[in-house]
Amino acid sequence: MYIRRAKKEDMEGINKLLYEVLMVHHNGRPDLFKADAKKYTDEELAAIIADDTKPIFVAADENEEVLGYAFCIFQQHIGNNILTDVKTLYIDDLCVDETRRGMHIGKQLYEYVLAFAKAQGCYNVTLNVWACNESAMCFYEKCGLVPQKVGMEKIL
Numbered sequence: 001m002y003i004r005r006a007k008k009e010d011m012e013g014i015n016k017l018l019y020e021v022l023m024v025h026h027n028g029r030p031d032l033f034k035a036d037a038k039k040y041t042d043e044e045l046a047a048i049i050a051d052d053t054k055p056i057f058v059a060a061d062e063n064e065e066v067l068g069y070a071f072c073i074f075q076q077h078i079g080n081n082i083l084t085d086v087k088t089l090y091i092d093d094l095c096v097d098e099t100r101r102g103m104h105i106g107k108q109l110y111e112y113v114l115a116f117a118k119a120q121g122c123y124n125v126t127l128n129v130w131a132c133n134e135s136a137m138c139f140y141e142k143c144g145l146v147p148q149k150v151g152m153e154k155i156l
Contacts (some may be wrong), residue, residue: 003109005055008074018095021039021093032073054119056070067105069094069095071093072092072116089122089126092127094110
């Protein structure tokens with residue numbers, strides 16, 4: 001297994017994993033997440049793959065099968081009235097194929113993203129986790145992440 005930037009040829013494998021992530025969220029919050037939907041159209045996904053400000057990294061096997069991915073987005077608030085202009089790499093989505101979990105692929109993807117962010121001069125790496133996704137929260141805590149902020153809601 002190795003990790004690299006995503007290519008257009010990876011779209012089928014990425015789409016499969018995007019569906020897996022959607023179903024985790026749908027099962028946890030069916031009031032918010034649709035079933036049997038895609039986060040991105042193929043055109044949107046192709047544009048993201050080509051966008052250097054939104055790098056996607058894939059873990060692939062020797063047959064180029066996508067085992068996992070990390071969608072990232074560079075963020076910086078230059079000239080903001082209250083925020084410093086630190087450069088952040090935001091992990092928008094990290095997923096490992098459900099049949100490959102427990103093989104440390106997610107940990108390797110995360111560590112790859114950290115090294116990439118550091119090489120790009122980032123101050124930090126951030127991400128959001130839905131409270132209903134307890135396994136992801138546990139994974140990120142084991143990776144050393146700590147809460148930065150908490151989103152709260154009251155359903156009416």
